[in-house]
Amino acid sequence: MAESKYRVAVIMGSDSDLKVMESCIDTLKKLEMPHGVRILSAHRTPEAVSEFAASLQENGFGVVIAAAGMAAHLAGVMAGHTTLPVIGVPMPGGAFDGQDALLSTVQMPRGVPVATLAVGRSGAVNAAVLAAQIISLADEEVAERLKAFRAEQTQKVLTKDSELRQKWPE
Numbered sequence: 515m516a517e518s519k520y521r522v523a524v525i526m527g528s529d530s531d532l533k534v535m536e537s538c539i540d541t542l543k544k545l546e547m548p549h550g551v552r553i554l555s556a557h558r559t560p561e562a563v564s565e566f567a568a569s570l571q572e573n574g575f576g577v578v579i580a581a582a583g584m585a586a587h588l589a590g591v592m593a594g595h596t597t598l599p600v601i602g603v604p605m606p607g608g609a610f611d612g613q614d615a616l617l618s619t620v621q622m623p624r625g626v627p628v629a630t631l632a633v634g635r636s637g638a639v640n641a642a643v644l645a646a647q648i649i650s651l652a653d654e655e656v657a658e659r660l661k662a663f664r665a666e667q668t669q670k671v672l673t674k675d676s677e678l679r680q681k682w683p684e
């Protein structure tokens with residue numbers, strides 16, 4: 515297997531996001547996507563965020579996944595610093611349990627998009643899949659792995675359906 519041309523940058527605002535974002539990292543591993551993971555905050559470490567954003571291309575990254583909760587400016591700040599595609603994952607928690615993060619992440623002004631996914635674990639998994647889909651445009655091996663990933667999902671549902679039909683025949 516040839517090494518993928520692009521890596522996926524995963525960045526999250528706090529170590530308290532890690533529990534949810536582990537499902538993103540696990541999915542990247544399952545899809546054999548090379549990746550780097552950082553904990554950096556738009557509010558608490560703003561200089562480190564802009565340094566990281568400035569070094570993305572020279573470090574071989576092709577897509578950014580940014581996860582944050584509450585005021586959740588991380589994805590937007592990253593998008594402001596790079597022309598690479600940025601995928602935002604709103605984190606649950608806080609007084610509004612992710613509804614705040616969802617609105618902060620999704621409501622980007624025109625010209626600086628953040629592809630905003632579902633709050634929490636589904637968004638975290640889908641961020642890895644979407645990153646692979648973007649990279650698959652330039653990498654046929656990734657495209658093949660995505661097809662296998664989809665086929666596995668389909669098979670899982672069909673297996674459950676057939677188990678259920680054995681229990682409750684039509």
Ligand code: RP5
Nearest residue numbers: 527528530531582583584605
């Ligand atoms: C955000 O604030 C982080 O992404 C996290 O989801 C939330 C709470 O952070 P901690 O106070 O747990 O570090 O910046």
